[in-house]
Amino acid sequence: MDGNGRWASGRGLPRIVGHQQGVRAVRSVVKACGAMGVKTLTLFAFSSENKNRSTEEVSLLFKLFLTVLKQEVKKLNKHNVRLKIIGDLSLFPEDVQQTAIEAQAKLSDNQGLTLVIAANYGGQWDIVQATKQVVKAAINGHINPEDITIDSFQNYLSLAGEPAVDLLIRSSGELRISNFLLWDVAYSEMYFTDTLWPDFDEVELNKAIENFNHRDRRYGARKEY
Numbered sequence: 001m002d003g004n005g006r007w008a009s010g011r012g013l014p015r016i017v018g019h020q021q022g023v024r025a026v027r028s029v030v031k032a033c034g035a036m037g038v039k040t041l042t043l044f045a046f047s048s049e050n051k052n053r054s055t056e057e058v059s060l061l062f063k064l065f066l067t068v069l070k071q072e073v074k075k076l077n078k079h080n081v082r083l084k085i086i087g088d089l090s091l092f093p094e095d096v097q098q099t100a101i102e103a104q105a106k107l108s109d110n111q112g113l114t115l116v117i118a119a120n121y122g123g124q125w126d127i128v129q130a131t132k133q134v135v136k137a138a139i140n141g142h143i144n145p146e147d148i149t150i151d152s153f154q155n156y157l158s159l160a161g162e163p164a165v166d167l168l169i170r171s172s173g174e175l176r177i178s179n180f181l182l183w184d185v186a187y188s189e190m191y192f193t194d195t196l197w198p199d200f201d202e203v204e205l206n207k208a209i210e211n212f213n214h215r216d217r218r219y220g221a222r223k224e225y
């Protein structure tokens with residue numbers, strides 16, 4: 001969800017206003033994904049590297065997460081959305097962690113869209129945390145290192161149990177993954193748009209999906225001409 005800061009500074013506004021507008025974009029994209037039957041939507045809300053921003057911006061972002069989580073739970077529940085938060089939450093203030101646990105528990109039985117929020121998340125962190133679990137299981141004798149496969153390793157990653165990532169969208173004109181999902185995007189289609197995240201809405205989402213629908217997904221196989 002990139003471009004909140006630029007959206008705000010382009011209007012002479014504080015960066016946090018960009019993040020607040022970004023929440024409006026989140027609402028519209030979550031609603032649209034739910035309505036069109038998307039199984040899982042993963043949003044990169046706070047990267048492992050975002051904590052290096054100014055203390056003021058980081059603490060305002062934490063406050064925003066808390067407000068959004070508290071405010072939106074009822075509406076998410078009404079729309080049958082399940083919530084999963086991935087990342088190292090230990091960095092977050094106690095009240096944010098508690099609210100995150102409660103919101104996930106409240107929405108855990110829902111069967112509609114799974115909304116995954118990546119917070120203090122990094123793709124490299126995810127692979128390392130999975131590796132730690134695998135190594136511990138091997139040391140404890142629960143698994144044999146020789147039996148580790150791509151599929152079994154995947155079960156330790158944060159998105160275990162979710163369908164493969166079909167489409168990765170990056171807003172704001174940057175052509176990088178910036179340590180978002182790494183393992184998981186091995187065969188994802190990528191879509192880059194100049195639109196800043198606060199301006200990303202259902203129309204922009206439909207453009208991305210329309211573009212995705214024309215991709216030829218071969219997963220490394222040769223095309224027969």
Ligand code: FPP
Pocket residue numbers: 001002003004005006007019022023026043044045046047050064065068069117172
């Ligand atoms: C990146 O834009 C955006 C963020 C670091 C924060 C995104 C968070 C939200 C929209 C809040 C969502 C909340 C929940 C609970 C889902 P940037 O600041 O890097 O923009 P820039 O590249 O233009 O500076």
